[in-house]
Amino acid sequence: MAEPLLYDSLSRSLQPLTASDGETFRFYCCGPTVYGPAHIGNFRTFVIQDLLRRVVEASGLKTKHVRNITDVDDKTIRQSQTEGKSLQAFTEYWAERFHADCEALNLLEPHVEPSAVDHIEIQVRLIQRLIDKGNAYVAEDGSVYFRVTSFADYGKLSRLHEREITTAPAGTLQSDDEYDRESAADFALWKAHKEEDGPNAWPSPWGKGRPGWHLECSAMSMEYLGESFDLHSGGVDLLFPHHENEIAQSEAATGKPFSRLWFHSTHLLVEGHKMSKSLGNLFTLQDVKDRGFSPMALRYVLIAGQYRQPLNFTWDSLNAARSALRRLQQLHQSLSAAADDTSSPSPSSDWGPFQPVYDALANNLNTPDALGKLFTAAHQIERDLQASQVTREAAADLLAAYDRVLTVFGFTFDTEAAPAAAPAEVEALAAARWQAKQARDFARADALRNQLTELGWSVRDAKDGYELTPAN
């Protein structure tokens, strides 16, 4: 199986996706902050990470996938206080919602999903290590900061030196709680407890407080994947400062390279603009479902663009996705019908006519190219089937290969929303029409169809029955 290539943000070049231990590809994904529903932009990142894992696994490697839950930060604390809930009850609720969405989108569960609150101790130990090495210092209020000047490589990921970010002298920033840093570039490893944090504080050698955001990912990734591992990923916005700071903390503490590869997905746009609350274009999976689209259609939309290009989400794109998925499903049905259920496909991991599809995915996750190749292969197969040029055995093999391809894409066909139940009046009309049709009274059947149309319902006939769907 060809080795997949992926663009690495650190080296700014395509790199082979290999396991440094020769066996298991170990990678970490920055997970959600659970303070509200995840939006479809978040899911672009999680879906493409899921696809990465599926491609790596298809290439023959095992994976160890760690994705954290950020449950202690300004937002979770503030919002839980506002709602008068304990931090735990609050974050557990949103974490559950997140998991439900993930399942609907057919995301593989990470092998480990650590929560920051459950890992305070290892974070404290990591901070102590940095203090001992002189890379961190305790401020007057008991907060601990990372000393950016102590880490020579600071900025290597985000090209800081080329971005003209000046290290402003301490005290020039507005935030009143950060005035005691030595330098404005220094960032918090530990935040001393403040009144507004309520009961959300943990003990440490420097007093009560809570870990800084960047720290949890360093501590937890190294805890479960080792001090050096294969890949770390997140949205582009995390490149700086989050990932830059993670590298600084981790490598300063261990003296070893942290993650070998860095994988960043570009943001999703909505109608050409960044999603934001003020623009009212922050959509969730629930919004998608409310408009009658399946989660699978969203999954399709999210991989219909290459992950390094901005992807413009529109409601019309969901329509296109729905139709496209229907055709893929149709091919599955055609192959199932043509295959011999009694003969199992020859054991093989060949992609058969879908080889170009895998090759496109292995080429830096070029999903649009892969989908193009998928439909090209589908056309050819359909043509062969119609020309009866496919034996039952060959169809079974094709079906098996097709199933493998669908698995890599993560497409399933059983999550289409069930058609809405029709009112009794509509059901009665439809039943009457079906009877008229059976009696070959087509004039009456057509009249009844027109009535149904006026009521906003369309009826589709099959051999032995009909299906009602809301017309829109």
Next chain:
RNA sequence: GGCGCGGUAGCCAAGUGGUAAGGCACGGGUCUGCAAAACCUGUAUUCACCGGUUCGAAUCCGGUCCGCGCCUCCA
């Protein structure tokens, strides 16, 4: 201002030197009482604009215009 991404058919979107994938929508056809679905099939002499290099450029170089993102805790 700095850094980065991009402008390809009505919409979405591949293609990074060899003569424009694919999806949706739309037109034609097969099938079906009709309709739908399904399948087949057609649809960009052209890739924001202007120069240049080349036998040859959407693809390389220079310039111009436009859109978007990041620039200290937003995937």
